[in-house]
Amino acid sequence: MGTRHKTAHAGVTREDLADAALRLLERDGAKGLSMRKVAAEVGVQAASLYWHVRDKEELLDLACDALWADFDAPPPHTTDPAGPHSPGGTDDWRPQVAVLARRLRTHLLTRTNAARVLVGRFAPGPRWLDRMESLIATLRTAGFDGRDAADATYLLGTWVQGFVLHESVPMSAAEQRGASPSEATALARRELEELSGERYPNVVALAGDIAGPDMDTRFEFGLARLLDGLEPLRATATPKQAE
Amino acid sequence: MGTRHKTAHAGVTREDLADAALRLLERDGAKGLSMRKVAAEVGVQAASLYWHVRDKEELLDLACDALWADFDAPPPHTTDPAGPHSPGGTDDWRPQVAVLARRLRTHLLTRTNAARVLVGRFAPGPRWLDRMESLIATLRTAGFDGRDAADATYLLGTWVQGFVLHESVPMSAAEQRGASPSEATALARRELEELSGERYPNVVALAGDIAGPDMDTRFEFGLARLLDGLEPLRATATPKQAE
DNA sequence: ACCTGAACACCGTTCAAGT
DNA sequence: ACCTGAACACCGTTCAAGT
Numbered sequence: 001m002g003t004r005h006k007t008a009h010a011g012v013t014r015e016d017l018a019d020a021a022l023r024l025l026e027r028d029g030a031k032g033l034s035m036r037k038v039a040a041e042v043g044v045q046a047a048s049l050y051w052h053v054r055d056k057e058e059l060l061d062l063a064c065d066a067l068w069a070d071f072d073a074p075p076p077h078t079t080d081p082a083g084p085h086s087p088g089g090t091d092d093w094r095p096q097v098a099v100l101a102r103r104l105r106t107h108l109l110t111r112t113n114a115a116r117v118l119v120g121r122f123a124p125g126p127r128w129l130d131r132m133e134s135l136i137a138t139l140r141t142a143g144f145d146g147r148d149a150a151d152a153t154y155l156l157g158t159w160v161q162g163f164v165l166h167e168s169v170p171m172s173a174a175e176q177r178g179a180s181p182s183e184a185t186a187l188a189r190r191e192l193e194e195l196s197g198e199r200y201p202n203v204v205a206l207a208g209d210i211a212g213p214d215m216d217t218r219f220e221f222g223l224a225r226l227l228d229g230l231e232p233l234r235a236t237a238t239p240k241q242a243e
Numbered sequence: 244m245g246t247r248h249k250t251a252h253a254g255v256t257r258e259d260l261a262d263a264a265l266r267l268l269e270r271d272g273a274k275g276l277s278m279r280k281v282a283a284e285v286g287v288q289a290a291s292l293y294w295h296v297r298d299k300e301e302l303l304d305l306a307c308d309a310l311w312a313d314f315d316a317p318p319p320h321t322t323d324p325a326g327p328h329s330p331g332g333t334d335d336w337r338p339q340v341a342v343l344a345r346r347l348r349t350h351l352l353t354r355t356n357a358a359r360v361l362v363g364r365f366a367p368g369p370r371w372l373d374r375m376e377s378l379i380a381t382l383r384t385a386g387f388d389g390r391d392a393a394d395a396t397y398l399l400g401t402w403v404q405g406f407v408l409h410e411s412v413p414m415s416a417a418e419q420r421g422a423s424p425s426e427a428t429a430l431a432r433r434e435l436e437e438l439s440g441e442r443y444p445n446v447v448a449l450a451g452d453i454a455g456p457d458m459d460t461r462f463e464f465g466l467a468r469l470l471d472g473l474e475p476l477r478a479t480a481t482p483k484q485a486e
Numbered sequence: 487a488c489c490t491g492a493a494c495a496c497c498g499t500t501c502a503a504g505t
Numbered sequence: 506a507c508c509t510g511a512a513c514a515c516c517g518t519t520c521a522a523g524t
Contacts, residue, residue: 012508034497035498036496036497036498044509045508045509047500047509047510050498051507051508052507056499119408120359120409120411129446136446136449147449149445151452151460151465152468154461154465155464158409158465159402159465161408162405162406165404165405165408166363166404168363169364199376200372201376201380202379202383202389203375203379206392209389209390209392209393209394210375210393210397217394218394218397218398222394224472226468226469227472229467229469229470229472230468230472255489277515277516278518279516289517290489290491290520291489293517293519294487298518299518
């Protein structure tokens with residue numbers, strides 16, 4: 001009774017398939033994920049998968065939702081009853097949103113291979129909805145109206161995913177054939193510096209800043225810009241519903 | 244003489260391969276791109292490709308650069324000699340950056356299939372460098388310092404690519420099996436509305452705003468937020484080098 | 487220098503057939 | 506209801522061999 005280890009012997013669930021897919025993806029990358037290997041991982045024949053799942057595509061959708069299984073969001077807002085209550089909105093929304101964004105990034109980053117394959121797949125499973133609900137709640141109590149809160153949520157989500165996508169790719173596609181990240185950075189920088197100073201004066205001058213890749217700093221830069229850009233949208237004092 | 248149509252008969256170039264890859268990608272999507280088909284497209288046997296290219300991976304790098312072949316950036320800044328010259332920076336940087344961002348989006352969007360496969364691949368070919376140089380130039384003359392200009396460039400690039408990636412994916416992964424975009428939107432909205440109002444009060448209430456997908460509006464929202472967030476970084480009057 | 491033929495070890499998917 | 510065996514039409518890549 002209960003869930004036996006995972007490959008008990010009989011009764012493969014769709015969850016099992018999703019988990020197996022994520023495991024393979026993380027272990028061997030994109031090329032490690034085949035229907036045949038997923039089948040083997042759960043102790044079954046390849047053809048059997050098509051009873052549980054219509055497609056490889058559908059399996060990926062499942063895996064996409066399972067990706068959020070162990071993502072624990074920070075508690076949604078938790079208004080401090082004794083704290084300062086600014087009129088029409090709380091201003092601790094920034095650290096709250098920042099924390100969520102950072103956790104989202106590191107979550108995807110520790111599952112790089114899976115993220116690279118699954119990013120861009122919408123598939124808003126139940127676990128993703130939890131994140132969305134709590135983020136919107138935070139923004140609304142901070143004084144954003146519904147439409148802005150929804151748009152901001154989308155903006156943050158797409159930005160973080162796009163960022164991680166770029167972050168997780170070998171920076172110079174061919175050069176990652178065995179070169180430490182710092183070596184790759186130095187090499188990328190040198191490449192930029194050796195460009196024509198006439199044609200690319202700015203790129204050459206800023207080679208160090210472009211080649212980076214201090215990804216943490218870059219992430220914080222983007223996050224700060226997004227939060228600064230959102231700030232003016234808050235209704236810090238609601239004109240119509242004045243207390 | 245000169246470049247015969249493209250598949251003259253002898254002499255396949257790496258450019259030919261990249262173009263063929265892009266063509267196949269756009270015509271048949273990700274699964275339409277195989278080494279064998281690329282070979283056929285250029286009138287050669289599959290094994291021959293490996294003389295020109297180490298890998299399928301390398302072919303994708305080539306295609307990634309070729310993706311920017313017909314992207315024509317707006318002229319870089321073009322300071323109006325008679326126009327108003329605000330101290331330490333020009334303020335027409337916003338429309339300039341906005342135009343570039345929009346063109347980047349539509350460029351990728353009209354090559355959705357290719358974009359979905361190639362996004363995330365850094366591969367800064369010469370054509371991408373041109374874009375970078377002109378964007379950085381715009382930002383620098385607008386009063387941003389070097390480091391901020393570099394970071395802003397990265398931020399804009401990753402955001403647009405992340406946005407397009409999400410935009411180009413069938414919104415509810417399984418439901419795109421033959422449903423018009425507006426139908427899919429309505430369906431997604433209804434799905435959100437039918438969620439538990441207790442567990443997801445905000446999501447249910449804002450279902451219309453979340454399901455969208457008025458992607459143009461969403462894009463402009465994000466763009467405005469980014470520009471607003473960048474604005475305060477400008478040195479509108481350089482304190483040390485006052486004229 | 488550039489291309490082919492044939493082979494190797496894989497794929498996703500279907501379908502009749504088993505229990 | 507769930508799984509298998511065998512088959513089909515594909516893959517990427519290698520390698521000796523051709524010109």
